[in-house]
Structure formats: structure tokens, C-alpha cells
Amino acid sequence: MAVPLIAARGIVKSYGQVEALRGADFSLGAGEVVALIGDNGAGKSTLAKILSGVERPDGGTIEVDGEPVAFGSAEEARSAGIETVYQDLALCADLTPAANFFLGRERLRPGLLGLLGVLDNAAMRRATQDACERLGVRLPSQSAPVSALSGGQRQGVAVARAVTWARRAVFMDEPTAALGVVQTRRVLDLIRTVRDSGVSVVLISHNMQDVMAVSDRVEVLRLGRRVACFATAQASMEDLVGAMTGALEQQEGRP
Amino acid sequence: MTGGAAHDGPTGTGGAAHDGPAGTGRVARDAAAERAGAKPARTGRGGLQVVWIGLVLVALLAAFSVLAPRAFPTSFNLLNLVSDAAILLLLATGMTFVIITAGIDLSVGGVLVFSAVVAAKVTEATGSAALGAAGALVTGLAWGGLNGVLVALGRIPALIVTLGTLGMSLGGALLLTGGVDLRAPADLNLGLGLARWLGVPLIVWICAAITAALALALAFTRFGRHTYAIGSNAEAARRAGVAVRGHLIKVYGLAGLLAGLAGHLSLAKYGITGVSAHSTDNLQAIAAVVIGGTSLFGGVGTVAGTVIGVFIPVVLQNGFQILGVRPFWQQVVVGAVLVAAVYLDQWRRRARDQ
Numbered sequence: 001m002a003v004p005l006i007a008a009r010g011i012v013k014s015y016g017q018v019e020a021l022r023g024a025d026f027s028l029g030a031g032e033v034v035a036l037i038g039d040n041g042a043g044k045s046t047l048a049k050i051l052s053g054v055e056r057p058d059g060g061t062i063e064v065d066g067e068p069v070a071f072g073s074a075e076e077a078r079s080a081g082i083e084t085v086y087q088d089l090a091l092c093a094d095l096t097p098a099a100n101f102f103l104g105r106e107r108l109r110p111g112l113l114g115l116l117g118v119l120d121n122a123a124m125r126r127a128t129q130d131a132c133e134r135l136g137v138r139l140p141s142q143s144a145p146v147s148a149l150s151g152g153q154r155q156g157v158a159v160a161r162a163v164t165w166a167r168r169a170v171f172m173d174e175p176t177a178a179l180g181v182v183q184t185r186r187v188l189d190l191i192r193t194v195r196d197s198g199v200s201v202v203l204i205s206h207n208m209q210d211v212m213a214v215s216d217r218v219e220v221l222r223l224g225r226r227v228a229c230f231a232t233a234q235a236s237m238e239d240l241v242g243a244m245t246g247a248l249e250q251q252e253g254r255p
Numbered sequence: 256m257t258g259g260a261a262h263d264g265p266t267g268t269g270g271a272a273h274d275g276p277a278g279t280g281r282v283a284r285d286a287a288a289e290r291a292g293a294k295p296a297r298t299g300r301g302g303l304q305v306v307w308i309g310l311v312l313v314a315l316l317a318a319f320s321v322l323a324p325r326a327f328p329t330s331f332n333l334l335n336l337v338s339d340a341a342i343l344l345l346l347a348t349g350m351t352f353v354i355i356t357a358g359i360d361l362s363v364g365g366v367l368v369f370s371a372v373v374a375a376k377v378t379e380a381t382g383s384a385a386l387g388a389a390g391a392l393v394t395g396l397a398w399g400g401l402n403g404v405l406v407a408l409g410r411i412p413a414l415i416v417t418l419g420t421l422g423m424s425l426g427g428a429l430l431l432t433g434g435v436d437l438r439a440p441a442d443l444n445l446g447l448g449l450a451r452w453l454g455v456p457l458i459v460w461i462c463a464a465i466t467a468a469l470a471l472a473l474a475f476t477r478f479g480r481h482t483y484a485i486g487s488n489a490e491a492a493r494r495a496g497v498a499v500r501g502h503l504i505k506v507y508g509l510a511g512l513l514a515g516l517a518g519h520l521s522l523a524k525y526g527i528t529g530v531s532a533h534s535t536d537n538l539q540a541i542a543a544v545v546i547g548g549t550s551l552f553g554g555v556g557t558v559a560g561t562v563i564g565v566f567i568p569v570v571l572q573n574g575f576q577i578l579g580v581r582p583f584w585q586q587v588v589v590g591a592v593l594v595a596a597v598y599l600d601q602w603r604r605r606a607r608d609q
Contacts, residue, residue: 054494074494075496078496090494090495091488092483092484092492092554093487093488094483094486094487095483099480100495103480103484104496116476117478119480
């Protein structure tokens with residue numbers, strides 16, 4: 001692999017007495033889907049939060065395109081082109097899809113009205129509609145609040161939002177955990193669409209079927225460390241589960 | 256249970272798909288929802304209640320006009336109505352912003368009185384009504400800012416913070432005045448207090464203009480959008496890059512600023528600081544906001560609804576007085592309307608969250 005898009009080495013993070021990460025490594029290449037798996041408490045979500053700027057690591061280094069970075073906030077990660085779809089989706093249920101799409105980066109009307117902070121709702125609605133259509137997310141109405149959407153549609157809005165703003169990578173934390181069969185398939189299709197558009201995807205999941213179906217590589221965390229890396233095509237379900245549970249030990253830290 | 260959404264009546268997009276036997280399981284239900292295209296699309300839960308409550312107001316106006324055709328629908332009486340409502344409207348508009356962020360401001364009445372006292376003292380000391388007005392505004396803004404800082408940075412529940420600043424501002428006003436109402440400077444009381452434009456008191460124009468401007472700001476600007484977003488899901492707003500703490504400080508500051516202005520206008524209109532007359536202003540403002548369809552849980556509401564919510568108690572009181580009904584009934588009826596409004600909100604919220 002050339003210079004990885006994101007390379008994290010020796011990430012350490014503790015919450016009080018609890019060591020969530022004890023020197024975890026992670027790497028993500030351009031245009032690939034990497035599944036980040038591990039048992040409960042292995043540190044997947046913590047690592048994802050650190051890489052997407054929500055939490056600060058206590059130690060370790062992160063490089064984006066070979067340049068060391070220290071994200072102080074989610075905004076800084078976002079300005080580096082890294083977006084996150086949170087497990088709880090982080091949508092404002094009372095707002096429309098377009099308002100959620102553009103939350104924090106609203107488009108304003110040109111001229112004087114814009115200086116007064118007046119929103120360009122029509123433009124934001126159009127852009128949202130275009131993005132959703134491109135990604136195959138069908139919404140019944142652009143004017144109804146997100147609370148009126150089904151679980152799958154909400155997921156679609158959250159994913160479409162992240163993908164639209166991401167220039168480099170999208171982190172997805174358990175994107176299919178709350179979904180039925182039909183919608184899960186849609187999200188997996190969406191992940192492939194995103195990858196084909198050149199944006200890398202990090203899929204954090206418990207669901208081995210999903211992981212096998214959509215990922216190019218798998219990185220396994222156990223007890224706060226990376227314990228294994230697989231090319232998905234060469235790994236079996238048993239390998240993954242073995243690495244997660246510790247039954248199968250790979251060389252520490254070697255991709 | 257097949258989910259509350261199924262009970263929301265006709266959807267026009269095949270909502271009947273929801274009405275399958277209970278317990279068909281999540282997958283089947285989701286698939287059905289996908290086939291049907293959507294759960295019922297609703298156009299803003301705040302919007303519907305505004306229409307309903309607007310109809311209630313129209314019905315009240317019509318009823319009193321029919322029952323007292325000579326006394327109620329006269330320009331004199333209607334001007335009385337808007338004059339009575341104007342100053343409360345400022346408090347309620349500020350409260351609307353606060354409640355949409357899922358907060359509350361109990362301090363508005365205290366801040367109003369404290370600001371009125373400052374305005375009276377400053378005008379007396381300097382002889383300048385303009386400095387008095389500025390003093391009231393700055394004082395209101397400062398109290399509001401204090402509320403905002405304690406809520407946003409101190410992470411103290413807004414209910415407690417503003418209960419505390421209510422006591423502090425009311426007590427402070429009593430300390431400053433020694434418990435005796437200050438009279439307004441005559442210039443102010445006879446000037447701004449009586450001034451009219453096109454036959455309507457200047458105070459009403461001022462309150463109406465500010466309310467209209469803030470209604471537009473809430474509905475159409477980024478400031479308004481962030482206000483809704485914070486009340487709807489503060490954590491999501493923060494993650495999306497909204498400066499949640501700074502915004503909360505601004506919103507509480509705005510409520511305080513409006514209370515300060517209300518103090519100045521109240522001083523001009525009534526001629527006294529009213530140190531003991533405003534201890535339930537907060538409840539009146541909250542009632543108006545909630546009757547107007549703003550959710551106490553945040554994220555939903557409009558200034559237009561609040562305007563209607565301000566007028567319903569005022570119209571009831573005025574109408575009852577004219578009809579010779581004992582005015583105590585007004586409190587009873589407003590209380591019932593308030594409970595009904597919150598019940599409606601809860602019911603719709605349950606339907607939404609299934």
C-alpha cells in the first residue's frame with residue numbers, strides 16, 4: 001500500500017480507571033472499505049471517536065496522508081474531509097432532512113439577506129434532494145421533519161449527509177444495527193457506492209455477514225489493541241471470530 | 256402495538272399498510288413502511304397547533320363580539336386589549352426562544368422589575384431618559400447573560416438557575432428601592448407612556464415591531480435554525496459544528512434584553528416600577544408560549560403561536576370583565592387551556608416516538 005489515507009499508531013485512551021485503548025494501531029487506504037471489528041469493550045467506538053475528532057487520545061500519533069494531525073474537535077476532522085455517521089445518527093428529529101443535512105454549515109441567501117443570516121432553504125433542499133437521489137435514498141417529503149421518517153430513511157439521511165461532505169473518509173458506527181433486512185441491504189449498497197466514488201469507508205460492526213459482504217479489509221481490535229488484519233477475500237468467518245475472541249493470535253501490529 | 260404513527264389517520268400514501276396484525280415483527284413492518292413510501296408526512300407539529308389555537312382565539316373574539324356587541328368590538332376596547340398584551344408579548348417572545356432550546360426562564364419578571372428600577376434611578380441621577388433606557392437594556396442583557404452562562408457553561412439546570420436569578424433580581428430590586436415603588440420620571444410617563452402613532456400607543460408599535468422581527472429571525476435565519484436544532488438534539492447540534500454553548504448564552508441574553516426593555520416600557524406605561532406586581536410574569540409568559548404550540552421539550556414552536564397564546568388570556572379577561580363574569584374565571588379557563596395545550600403536545604410526541 002502507498003501512503004495510507006489515515007494511519008494511527010499506538011493510540012492510548014483511558015476513561016478514569018478504564019483503559020479503553022492500549023496502543024491501538026489502525027490504517028485506512030484510499031478508496032477502500034475497512035471493517036473495524038471486535039467484541040464489546042474492545043475499543044472500536046473509542047477508536048472511531050478519536051479518529052473522527054470527537055475525543056482526544058491520551059497518547060499515540062495520527063497521520064492523514066502522511067501528515068501528523070491532532071484533531072481537537074469534530075470540526076477539525078471534518079475540515080480534513082473525514083465525516084462520521086454516529087450510531088444514534090445524530091439527527092435533529094424536529095428538523096427537515098435538508099436542515100439536518102446543512103446543520104452547522106447552512107447556506108445563506110446572497111446579498112443583504114445573507115448578511116442578516118437569512119437561510120437559503122430552497123438551495124439547501126435542492127442539494128439535499130440531489131444527494132439523496134444520487135445515493136438511492138428515497139424520501140417521501142422534503143418538508144416533513146426527520147421524526148416522520150422510517151428508521152431506514154433516517155439512516156439514509158445520516159449516511160447521505162456524511163457522504164456528501166466527506167472528501168476522504170466516512171466512519172460508520174454500527175450503521176445497520178437498528179435496521180431490518182431490506183434497509184440493511186440498502187445501506188450496504190450505499191457503502192459500495194461511496195467507495196466507488198473514491199471515498200474510503202470505515203465500517204464498525206458486530207455483524208459478520210455485513211462485514212464479509214462489503215469490506216475489502218478487516219482490522220480486529222481486542223482489549224484495546226489491534227490483534228489482526230485480514231484481506232476479507234482471504235479470511236473466513238472463523239478467522240474473524242477467532243481473532244475477536246483471542247482464540248487465534250496474529251502477529252501484534254503487523255498488517 | 257403497531258406504532259403510534261399508524262393511528263395518525265389517513266396519509267394519502269397508503270397508510271393502511273401499517274394496519275396489519277400486531278406483532279408481525281420489525282422486518283415486516285419496516286418493509287411495509289418502505290412499500291407504502293413513508294410514514295405519514297406531517298407538516299411541522301408546531302404549525303398545526305398554531306392553526307387550532309388561532310381558531311380558538313377567533314372563536315373567543317367572535318363570541319364576545321356577539322355577546323357584547325356595543326362594548327367589546329370597539330376600537331377603544333381593542334386598543335385596550337393590545338396595550339395590555341404588548342409588554343407581556345416581549346417577555347413571551349424571549350421565552351419562546353428559550354423554550355425552543357428546551358430551556359426555561361423563570362427570571363423574566365424579576366429582571367423586568369430590576370431593569371425598571373435601574374431605569375428610574377439612572378434617569379433620576381442623570382436627568383437623561385435615553386441613559387435610563389440604556390440602563391434598563393444593559394441590565395436586562397446582563398441578567399440574561401448570567402442565566403445563559405450558568406446554564407451553558409455551569410451546566411446547572413435552567414429551572415434552578417433562573418429560579419435563583421428570579422429571587423436575586425426581585426430581592427435586588429427591593430433592596431435598591433427599600434421596598435417602596437419608585438415613580439417614573441414624568442417625562443417618561445407622560446412622553447413615551449402616552450405617545451401614539453396613527454392612534455395606537457407607541458409602546459404597542461415598539462413591541463409589535465420587535466416581535467415581528469424576532470418571529471422572522473426564528474423562522475428564517477441561521478440563528479433560528481440553531482435554536483431549533485439545540486432544542487431538538489443538542490448533542491447532534493454540537494457534533495454538527497453548532498456552537499451550542501455560545502448560542503445558549505445568546506438566547507438567554509436575548510430573553511433578558513427583552514425583559515429589560517419590557518421593564519423600561521412598563522415603567523413608562525404604568526408610571527411606577529411595580530416591585531411587587533411581576534412575580535407571576537414568568538408563568539404568564541410560559542403559559543402563552545405553551546398555549547401557542549411551543550413544546551416544553553424543545554425543538555418545536557413559533558412566535559406566531561406565542562402571539563396568539565398571549566392574546567387568549569388577555570381577551571378572556573377583557574371579555575369577562577365586559578360581560579360582568581367574575582374575573583377569577585379567567586384564571587380557571589386559562590389554566591384549563593394550558594393543560595389542554597400540553598396534553599396535545601404530549602399526545603403528538605407519543606405518536607411521533609411510537
